[in-house]
Amino acid sequence: MATTKADSKPGGVSNGSLPKAGQTYEGLTRQQLIDAYRLTYTSRRLDDREILLKRQQKIFFQISGAGHEAVGVAAAFTLKAGYDWFYPYYRDRALCLALGATPYEMLLQGVGAADDPSSGGRQMPSHWSYPRLNIVTGSSPTGSQILQAVGCAEVPRYVAAHPAAAAKATGDYRQFKDVVSHGDEVTYVSLGEGASSEGEFWEALNTASNRRLPLIFLVEDNEYAISVPVEVQMPGGNISRLVSGFPNFHFEEIDGTDLVASYAAFQRTVAYCRAGQGPGFIHAHVIRPYSHSLSDDERLYRPDVERQRDAAHDPVPRLQLSLIREGILDEKGINRLEKQVDDDLQVAVDHALQAIPPARDTVTRYIYSPDVDPTSAAFDTHPAAQVETTATDGKKSSHAKTMADLINLTLRDEMRRDERIVIFGEDVADCSREQYLKQKMVKGKGGVFKLTAGLQAEFGSERVFNSAIAEANIVGRATGMATRGLKPVVEIQFFDYIWPAMMQLRNELPVIRWRSNNGFSAPCVMRVPIGGYLTGGAIYHSQCGESIFTHIPGLRVVFPSNALDAAGLLRTAIRCDDPVLFLEHKRLYRETFGRAPYPGPDYMIPFGKAKIVHPGTDISVITYGAVVPRALQAAQKLEREHGVKVELIDLRSLNPFDWETIAASVKKTNRAIVAYEDTLSWGYGAEIAARIADELFQNLDAPVRRVAALDSFVAYQPILEDAILPQVDDLFRAMKEVAEY
Numbered sequence: 001m002a003t004t005k006a007d008s009k010p011g012g013v014s015n016g017s018l019p020k021a022g023q024t025y026e027g028l029t030r031q032q033l034i035d036a037y038r039l040t041y042t043s044r045r046l047d048d049r050e051i052l053l054k055r056q057q058k059i060f061f062q063i064s065g066a067g068h069e070a071v072g073v074a075a076a077f078t079l080k081a082g083y084d085w086f087y088p089y090y091r092d093r094a095l096c097l098a099l100g101a102t103p104y105e106m107l108l109q110g111v112g113a114a115d116d117p118s119s120g121g122r123q124m125p126s127h128w129s130y131p132r133l134n135i136v137t138g139s140s141p142t143g144s145q146i147l148q149a150v151g152c153a154e155v156p157r158y159v160a161a162h163p164a165a166a167a168k169a170t171g172d173y174r175q176f177k178d179v180v181s182h183g184d185e186v187t188y189v190s191l192g193e194g195a196s197s198e199g200e201f202w203e204a205l206n207t208a209s210n211r212r213l214p215l216i217f218l219v220e221d222n223e224y225a226i227s228v229p230v231e232v233q234m235p236g237g238n239i240s241r242l243v244s245g246f247p248n249f250h251f252e253e254i255d256g257t258d259l260v261a262s263y264a265a266f267q268r269t270v271a272y273c274r275a276g277q278g279p280g281f282i283h284a285h286v287i288r289p290y291s292h293s294l295s296d297d298e299r300l301y302r303p304d305v306e307r308q309r310d311a312a313h314d315p316v317p318r319l320q321l322s323l324i325r326e327g328i329l330d331e332k333g334i335n336r337l338e339k340q341v342d343d344d345l346q347v348a349v350d351h352a353l354q355a356i357p358p359a360r361d362t363v364t365r366y367i368y369s370p371d372v373d374p375t376s377a378a379f380d381t382h383p384a385a386q387v388e389t390t391a392t393d394g395k396k397s398s399h400a401k402t403m404a405d406l407i408n409l410t411l412r413d414e415m416r417r418d419e420r421i422v423i424f425g426e427d428v429a430d431c432s433r434e435q436y437l438k439q440k441m442v443k444g445k446g447g448v449f450k451l452t453a454g455l456q457a458e459f460g461s462e463r464v465f466n467s468a469i470a471e472a473n474i475v476g477r478a479t480g481m482a483t484r485g486l487k488p489v490v491e492i493q494f495f496d497y498i499w500p501a502m503m504q505l506r507n508e509l510p511v512i513r514w515r516s517n518n519g520f521s522a523p524c525v526m527r528v529p530i531g532g533y534l535t536g537g538a539i540y541h542s543q544c545g546e547s548i549f550t551h552i553p554g555l556r557v558v559f560p561s562n563a564l565d566a567a568g569l570l571r572t573a574i575r576c577d578d579p580v581l582f583l584e585h586k587r588l589y590r591e592t593f594g595r596a597p598y599p600g601p602d603y604m605i606p607f608g609k610a611k612i613v614h615p616g617t618d619i620s621v622i623t624y625g626a627v628v629p630r631a632l633q634a635a636q637k638l639e640r641e642h643g644v645k646v647e648l649i650d651l652r653s654l655n656p657f658d659w660e661t662i663a664a665s666v667k668k669t670n671r672a673i674v675a676y677e678d679t680l681s682w683g684y685g686a687e688i689a690a691r692i693a694d695e696l697f698q699n700l701d702a703p704v705r706r707v708a709a710l711d712s713f714v715a716y717q718p719i720l721e722d723a724i725l726p727q728v729d730d731l732f733r734a735m736k737e738v739a740e741y
């Protein structure tokens with residue numbers, strides 16, 4: 001133990017002095033030290049039991065928390081389970097035990113039991129998730145938890161300023177999602193020193209620092225990331241030195257194998273964070289006495305001498321020795337405690353080995369919300385009779401509006417209706433230096449496409465604000481906020497720049513509900529301008545790629561082609577209980593095609609419901625987005641010139657998609673073309689074409705044709721762009737050929 005302290009007088013108690021009643025160790029009582037020993041010992045023994053069970057093939061994976069126990073227990077003793085929020089690393093077994101998770105619960109995850117409270121048998125062990133304790137479901141990618149913790153830590157200040165956000169409501173996601181904030185709760189996130197090399201870690205430090213968030217970063221530095229030593233991960237091999245320049249932080253660098261020193265550091269840090277002064281950063285030096293996991297053999301890259309050095313710092317024997325030295329427990333007492341733990345563990349193991357596995361037919365449960373079905377009739381409403389609107393710029397009109405106008409009005413209406421909605425992204429605010437707005441010195445920007453114009457002015461800078469240029473940051477924070485019940489409606493400035501957020505979009509946001517067996521969910525909306533036909537958009541302002549996202553279970557993907565659909569689908573996206581990727585075609589924002597009057601503040605279109613844009617009897621053309629107006633032109637020409645009647649179907653919603661409408665149409669026309677703007681091969685149309693071939697083969701009089709972009713990047717020169725993207729002529733030719741087949 002680093003420091004001992006008597007309650008009455010500060011200063012050390014020399015070893016061997018008689019224990020005094022009421023004596024504490026940096027505030028830890030003697031009983032707490034015994035409890036801490038029980039927890040660290042339990043954690044280590046549970047690892048050992050799991051290792052044995054893995055070797056006996058009774059569980060299927062094991063990764064230990066060995067060497068990290070003391071700092072974990074110290075953190076748990078300082079923070080409050082079910083009040084503060086936790087994004088723990090896989091080595092945080094002792095933390096979770098100390099917060100209230102039981103060994104039995106952990107073993108249930110090991111055996112993959114139906115009753116495993118973390119995931120119902122869906123996640124590997126040590127992927128902690130305990131909703132009752134506010135321990136948020138964790139994944140396997142190193143570092144992807146950190147930005148979510150940032151979003152989580154943003155909630156208390158928001159709710160304090162907007163208490164109505166906590167109000168319940170019926171008829172949308174709020175009925176099933178609570179916002180609970182005490183105002184001073186702290187968020188804890190931990191990671192290994194290796195994970196601190198991930199870019200998302202640095203994005204998280206930026207935001208935590210800039211916004212002075214009540215967030216504690218704990219870096220558990222065991223000097224190895226599998227076999228890669230710390231000096232390879234980072235210049236100088238010391239993370240504390242590298243982060244020390246971030247403003248507003250309380251920093252600690254500690255021996256994380258020392259319970260009392262760790263506790264003291266946490267006490268100081270939590271006090272700082274709870275008081276709202278800013279984030280904390282604790283760099284804890286720990287050890288890794290076992291190999292990385294059971295799939296690793298550390299003797300291949302670590303000599304004995306290192307292991308012997310570490311053994312002298314092992315937190316479990318170290319704490320045991322301190323208890324004896326301080327006269328808190330004698331050897332008998334230790335033995336009694338350990339026997340009790342061992343006996344209890346045996347019971348837990350026996351019990352867990354009897355646990356029932358999940359039923360096979362439950363696998364698709366909780367990919368989406370079981371409570372709100374955005375494909376249902378509840379989301380099918382009619383546009384209001386023509387209403388005069390006052391746009392955010394103050395202009396009144398009842399005229400047909402562009403897609404850009406109606407998206408803006410829908411955002412405004414929903415923000416008025418639901419105070420949980422926050423909007424952030426790059427340039428989405430009217431003006432970050434809000435005094436310029438207040439003094440009417442500037443008009444405000446409101447997005448590079450002006451889709452969010454006027455929203456900051458109406459709803460304030462807490463609800464509509466700019467983010468840094470960091471797309472993972474935008475999606476990760478939105479995920480953390482949505483986990484706590486807020487409804488972020490964020491913007492990725494261009495689809496072409498969505499890729500830094502891919503880890504969050506593939507491995508986190510859409511998976512949270514499924515992997516936690518409905519313990520957590522993160523319904524939020526990502527609006528993303530997409531697509532080409534811009535004459536000059538070139539490679540990095542013209543991309544499509546929607547099939548990459550429709551390939552992800554758990555993520556709803558919609559892609560409207562006109563103003564009214566954009567309004568109806570955006571409202572459904574916001575009110576539903578699933579994460580939604582809302583794709584807005586830039587070329588359609590202000591087109592004459594598809595303008596519509598304002599449909600009122602409650603107009604919704606259910607997901608998975610296509611629209612027949614042009615009824616016909618001869619060919620079904622299935623498309624969406626900016627190909628809709630092009631296909632319509634081609635269809636009209638074909639009818640005019642050749643009398644062929646095309647049935648043009650606008651899917652509107654890509655996941656789920658409206659198979660019934662496609663099937664009914666193809667059964668009638670016996671010919672099908674799937675047309676899309678993205679590159680031809682492996683694109684969205686491949687799935688539709690395959691499904692038609694598979695299920696409607698008997699109905700087909702011609703092969704299913706796809707019309708799409710060349711398998712190329714989109715070029716700057718308009719002549720090249722024309723050649724690459726599908727044009728009216730390409731669609732016309734394909735329709736004619738299929739009709740004549």
Ligand SMILES: Cc1ncc(C[n+]2csc(CCOP(=O)(O)OP(=O)(O)O)c2C)c(N)n1
Binds near residue numbers: 140196292
């Ligand atoms: C993004 C990502 N890359 C690689 C891996 C494989 N992997 C799992 S753990 C690990 C090492 C992590 O080291 P560190 O963060 O120092 O934590 P430690 O295991 O040492 O506690 C790696 C590379 C992963 N899970 N995620």
